[in-house]
Amino acid sequence: MKVVILSVHVPFVRGGAELLAGWLADNLQERGHETELVQLPFRWNPPRVVLDHMLSARLTRIRPADRIVAMKFPAYLVPHENKVLWLLHQFRLAYELWATPHQGLENGYEAGRVREAVIAADDAYLPEARAIYTNSSVTSARLKRFNGLDSTVLYPPLRDPGSIRCESYGDYVFFPSRITPAKRQELLVQALAHTRSGVRAVIAGAPDVPAYLDPLLETIEREGLGDRVELIPEWISEERKLQLYANALAVVYPPLDEDSYGYVTMEAFYARKAVVTCEDSGGTHELVEEGVTGRVVPSTPESLAEALDELAEDRALAERLGHAARERLDTLNVSWDAVVETLTA
């Protein structure tokens, strides 16, 4: 069938959602569907422009399509008789991030009214979809809590899980991610200062802005961790990443209240590595079960250090958790076949 994948695009910014939309397009095409990716431009400051974007989406017509798969706000407001949603998240600034330090909307009366309009539009138009799928139970729970809507979780698969391998359980933990405060790389560096086992850490990823590196470099310097923390402040090649996964003792991924399980968690599980995450990490809990497929600990340097020491001193434990992690994936039925079949049903 003719499928239009509908998402949004913040001009001059590339993000993970765009990658996922692209992979979905590839996989639909491979299975014989004629596919087009449509991305509507979007911005949210000053807050009133959100209203313009919402109205613009309502007035947009997508023809000729047998099916629309809408992934983000406000693109999912585009009317179509054959629309399904694969929701990555709603407009978070109007929901769970509202009235938090991450609000991101210029404050004031106007922002409050815009927030009400966003919620009203979601209430009115989300139910137009033939079906609502989400990327995680976190997103589904929010949809239920804020809009009273039921949805089904459809986990986004990795692009090419077959390439991920396990070679050994080495002497380092691996933390691959964009370097940004919400991912909490600094927590790992501070934890290293409290470890006794001599475990090392490899932190790899491009900083959102160069200044995010400063506190990491300062802590490494102050605590004398230069030879135990390897900081690679750039996007590493796919091959290098696979190599680092393959030989890690375990993977550390302690973000603050993540929307979904995070690709890192799933990649780690394919590499048969336990994931060490935190109690306030949100979506990672969908896959990481304390003591079974990894460790879920309080988000303090001391607690994290203790978990890392235990794994470093008991490799058999790291290996056991890692194997359970890989088995956990098999129970999830995460595959592009399943995603394409579900979204085109």
Place this chain on the structure above:
Amino acid sequence: MKIAVATTVVPFAKGGARRHAGELTAALSRRGHEVDEILLPFWPDPEEMVEQMLALRLLDLTHEAELLICLRTPSYLLRHPNKVVWFLHHHRPAYDLRETYPDPRTPHSDAIRESIYESDRLGLREARRVYAISRVVADRLREYNNLSCEVLYPAFGDADSYHCDEYGDFIFFPSRIAPLKRQALAVEAMAYVRSDIRLVISGKADVPEHLDRLRELVAGLGLEDRVELEGAWIDEGRKRELYAGCLAVLYPPLGEDYGYVTTEAFAASKALITCTDSGGPLEFVQDGRNGLVVEPEPRALAGALDELAGDRPRARRLGEEAKRALRRLDLRWDPVVEALTR
């Protein structure tokens, strides 16, 4: 400079606007600009056009880019204080085709046509500069919008990827299959052709019925052996093979805005056969020098095909001159980028 290149596109259609936007974006990037391509879905059904125009009008790119370059109609409704339009074509059923190929008549059609005029007036008035993709389009802008503007031909960056193998036994007609491209005229001409030349038509139909009707025409005239109808997009490699092997290229659209087929044929050292009312191709084709220009009439077209089929050395001479004409045109990106970012 941060530049947004915006155009409307019809989902699933591989039209010129998409190609144009992609190549322009690449050229601007090569010159060191930070460029983002914004492709906006737009379905040219008049009954749904007013709401779609408003959808575009609500989008403001002022804070995203220093310069907004708008291509296909009506992308120039996007708001930006520094907007340059490289005008590809009007919504022609409301303008030059208003009498011949108008949009279907409905209770709203007059009001909708007025909205189209008004939105063009508004978008073009706001632009700092307007360039036309061809003289044909510049003439229409003068006639209908009282606007005089410079012509800026698209660069032809990959002309070297076309080649010529021979002057073979078929005429090639590559294009979207649509009434305005007049594939039916070409098929009807084949009924009058006396030489044993074949016609290869390839391209995807906008709507499947157009292809069906063409098939019926071929069968009705008993031309199955002489007319090959490939009703699908051909890949770029095969397209170049067909250009390389044909005797000449046929492209007889009605009032074409620009027409990439012309320069592609020239790049493959092939003469172009076109019609007196074909628009864009006439800016490049000179009758009897690098191609043939005939009346849009089956017998006249058949005469032109027979002429080249009966005199291959002539087809070669015209084709070689076409290649030289293309070189003289010097269709490079530098002057285009220069003008658009001035």
